[in-house]
Every structure is written in structure tokens, then in C-alpha cells.
Amino acid sequence: MIIADRPEFQSKPAPLTCAPSETVLTASKRMAKLNYGSIIVVDGDRRVKGLLTERDILRRLVAEERDPAKTTISEIMTSDLRVAHASDDVIGWLRLMSNERFRRLPVVDDDQRLINVITQGDFVSYTWPDLLDQTRTLVKQTFGGTFSLPILLGGVLLYTVVIIGAVAFSVR
Structure with a gap:
């Protein structure tokens, strides 16, 4: 393009x-x-x-x-x-x-x-929609059609919070 x-x-x-x-x-x-x-x-x-x-x-x-x-x-x-x-x-x-x-x-x-x-x-703004589409395709290929993008993003968010919490706890 x-x-x-x-x-x-x-x-x-x-x-x-x-x-x-x-x-x-x-x-x-x-x-x-x-x-x-x-x-x-x-x-x-x-x-x-x-x-x-x-x-x-x-x-x-x-x-x-x-x-x-x-x-x-x-x-x-x-x-x-x-x-x-x-x-x-x-x-x-x-x-x-x-x-x-x-x-x-x-x-x-x-x-x-x-x-x-x-x-x-x-x-x-050009690459973000493509990245989401690729993520959706990979999730469907890996887990089948039962997972939705909001569930995947929620899981990524939860994982991020857990990792940040673990790092913050280990710094103390």
C-alpha cells in the first residue's frame, strides 16, 4: 500500500x-x-x-x-x-x-x-487492525472457533496484571 x-x-x-x-x-x-x-x-x-x-x-x-x-x-x-x-x-x-x-x-x-x-x-493505526486480525486467526487455529477476541484480550490483560504484580512484589 x-x-x-x-x-x-x-x-x-x-x-x-x-x-x-x-x-x-x-x-x-x-x-x-x-x-x-x-x-x-x-x-x-x-x-x-x-x-x-x-x-x-x-x-x-x-x-x-x-x-x-x-x-x-x-x-x-x-x-x-x-x-x-x-x-x-x-x-x-x-x-x-x-x-x-x-x-x-x-x-x-x-x-x-x-x-x-x-x-x-x-x-x-495502519498496523493495529492487521495485528488484531492475525491474532484472531491464530487463536481460532490454535483453540478452534470457540474463543472470541474479547476473551483473548481479557486473558492477556489478566496475565499482564499478574506479571506486573509479581515484579512489584519481588522488588520489595
Whole structure:
């Protein structure tokens, strides 16, 4: 399946963007107002130049005791980004994002202009229903058709509570 075919890609609001010359304070206020964890840095033609995340702000601004009203985004943004195209394979990007530990993937057009942003959370919504279907199939193959998914999930929940309780008890 390609990125453009995902419902999450088609229904997402326009990504939050800013210019590299904007101050971190201004961008942070916009991020906070919309409850976004990042903002895509673009030039005047909407070409992706970088990404500013909460982590960038913490590590490169707060930890270095910089003034957010004077520090520009270009000074602290992550600029070495991977970008995808709407025609790219979803599974390939999901694997790469997981292996390389990045959470946000700007999607650009053929002229490298920003179209949207796909996150790891969007990809989880892609894989979760498939995982449940596979679990249901395996349970039916193993135990026959008598077990339902709610019973299986309840059993997994009960097992998890027991294990957490055992670990907590052994720590004391």
C-alpha cells in the first residue's frame, strides 16, 4: 500500500509550518496553542528545510540556556531529514522509521514541496487492525472457533496484571 492510499494521509489537517528565521518563542507558542509536538520548517516555496521538535527545544535551547525570543529556528532545528513521496510504500517507511528511531516523516511532491506529515502514530493505526486480525486467526487455529477476541484480550490483560504484580512484589 502506498502512503497516498492511507485514510490518515488524506484526512490530516495541513501541517504546522514556519520559516527558518522565525524565533523559537514564536514557534513554540504556535505549537503549544495547537498541541503539536513539532513544526515543519519550510522556505518560501514550502520546500522542507528542517523540523523543530520539543526535543530540539529541550536539548538545544533550554539545556544550552539560550534565549527563545532571540534564537531562530534555524539555529536549533533538525535539518538532516528524510522525506517521503505520496507514492512511496507504507511498510518500507514504517520499517525505516522504527529502525532509525524517528517519528515524523514529511511527505513532499515531485518539486520537494511539503504536502503533509505522516507520524509513527499514523502507521500504528495502519498496523493495529492487521495485528488484531492475525491474532484472531491464530487463536481460532490454535483453540478452534470457540474463543472470541474479547476473551483473548481479557486473558492477556489478566496475565499482564499478574506479571506486573509479581515484579512489584519481588522488588520489595
